[in-house]
Amino acid sequence: MAKLAGLKTRSIRGSRTGRPVMALLDLLGRRWALRILWELRDAPLTSRALRSACDEASPTVLQTRLDDLREAGFVELGEGGGYGLTALGRELCEMVMPLHRFAERWNKT
Amino acid sequence: MAKLAGLKTRSIRGSRTGRPVMALLDLLGRRWALRILWELRDAPLTSRALRSACDEASPTVLQTRLDDLREAGFVELGEGGGYGLTALGRELCEMVMPLHRFAERWNKT
DNA sequence: GCGTTTTGCTACGGTAATTGTAGCAAAGAG
C-alpha cells in the first residue's frame, strides 16, 4: 500500500510544476534510485544480486524504486530474468558516471 | 531532533562501504538535495526565496538538507545572508546541468 | 516424476524521514 500510495501522491512525469527536470530530479532524489542506476552501470543484475550490491537494502524499497525506474523507462526486466538498463537508462547513467571521479576528489577535501 | 538523529544514523562521508561515490549518491539521494543544487545553479537565494523556488517545500527538510549540503561543502551561507554554491558545489552542479536537456527528451518518450 | 535452489515479489510491524503550519529571535530599514 505504501507503494501505491507513493505512486498516487507523487506524479513522476510532468510533476506539479510541469517542468520535466523537476520530475527527473524528484525521481532521482528518492532513496536508492541513483544507487540502482550506478550498480547496473555495466551489467544486468538479478534482484537478489542487486540487493547484495546495494548493501543489503530492504527489498521493499528496492522493488518500489525498481518499479519507478521501470515506469520511467530507465530499467527493464529481461525475459531471462535480471534487471538491466534500457538505452535511455544507459544514457542517463552516462551522466552519473562522472560523479565517481568527483567523489574521489571530494573525499580528500 | 530529526536532524540530529539523521546526522547520527547516516554517515555522509566515507559511508558504510568506505567508497566515496556511495556517500555522494547517498547524500544526493535525499529529498530536495538535487533540487536545491539545481535552484542555486546561477545565483544565491535567501532561505525564503529558495523555499518558493522549491514549490513551497517544508522549511524543516530544506533546513536539514541545507545543513547536509553545507557540511559536505557544496553550499555556503553568505555573510550578507542568502545561500549559494561553493566552488565545489558549482563543480558538482555542472554535472547535474546536462539532466535538463535529457529530461526534455525523456518527456517526449 | 520429486526435491532443491533461485527467481521476482510481497506482508507486516517498527523506525526514521518528510510534510505542513505556526512561530521564534536577531538584524536591517524606515
Place this chain on the structure above:
DNA sequence: CTCTTTGCTACAATTACCGTAGCAAAACGC
C-alpha cells in the same frame, strides 16, 4: 520604536523506509 525580512525551530501528523520473513513460480539436478 515599528515593521519587514532574515535564518531557523517546535510540534504533531503523515509518509517513506527498514528488516525479517516468507510466498508462488520458474529453473535446475537427479
